[in-house]
Amino acid sequence: MRLEHKNIIFCDFDGTITVQETFSTMLMEMLPDKARQVLEQIYAGKSTLAQGVRMLVESLPSSAYGDIIDFCQGKEIRPGFVEFLDFLDQHQTPFVLVSGGLHVMVQAILGPLTKRLAGIYSLSLDLNGPFMKVLADFEEGDELLAKARVMQMYNYRNSIAIGDGVTDLNMGLAAQTVFARASLAKYFRSNQLDYIPFEDFFEIRDHLSQMWSK
Numbered sequence: 001m002r003l004e005h006k007n008i009i010f011c012d013f014d015g016t017i018t019v020q021e022t023f024s025t026m027l028m029e030m031l032p033d034k035a036r037q038v039l040e041q042i043y044a045g046k047s048t049l050a051q052g053v054r055m056l057v058e059s060l061p062s063s064a065y066g067d068i069i070d071f072c073q074g075k076e077i078r079p080g081f082v083e084f085l086d087f088l089d090q091h092q093t094p095f096v097l098v099s100g101g102l103h104v105m106v107q108a109i110l111g112p113l114t115k116r117l118a119g120i121y122s123l124s125l126d127l128n129g130p131f132m133k134v135l136a137d138f139e140e141g142d143e144l145l146a147k148a149r150v151m152q153m154y155n156y157r158n159s160i161a162i163g164d165g166v167t168d169l170n171m172g173l174a175a176q177t178v179f180a181r182a183s184l185a186k187y188f189r190s191n192q193l194d195y196i197p198f199e200d201f202f203e204i205r206d207h208l209s210q211m212w213s214k
């Protein structure tokens, strides 16, 4: 029997922990023409987002690995993230990061903070060939990283999802409490689903602090 957590956090990375989208911006900067082409294919319904992402990453030579790390330098984290982790420690609540982006980018941007997370699920890279290869352990259907499937690996009473994009949708729908911004908030709002809007992690901390003190 796996340990049952009273509460658990499942949180997206890009645009949620980071202020800006880092993964898509990196792809646009390193592969401008190809990225435009792939975006058109996605909009036209000729390929899925997952296929598009794989196509783009796999057009990067393995030798560009260092450039990805360089790109991550100085990328901003949303205010209150460290204080939020402190708060979760006090409440013995695990924080699980689920990102459809690259593990190397999560590691380069969060640095030693990654050691404070209960789990990190993201895309790994195989650099043994001339071009990068995406290793997606949780690929399912149209999703390169099925976040709701990661949630199923944990045992808990209440889950809290934090996200900003359409790829956080299934994670949000599977969670008891949802903190959303940007496209994810828009989707929840237009479908009359409950969510809590947020702009930084102080707001999330304060909201949970109230919720858990009841």
Ligand SMILES: [Mg+2]
Binding pocket: 012, 013, 014, 015, 016, 163, 164, 165
């Ligand atoms: Mg995101």
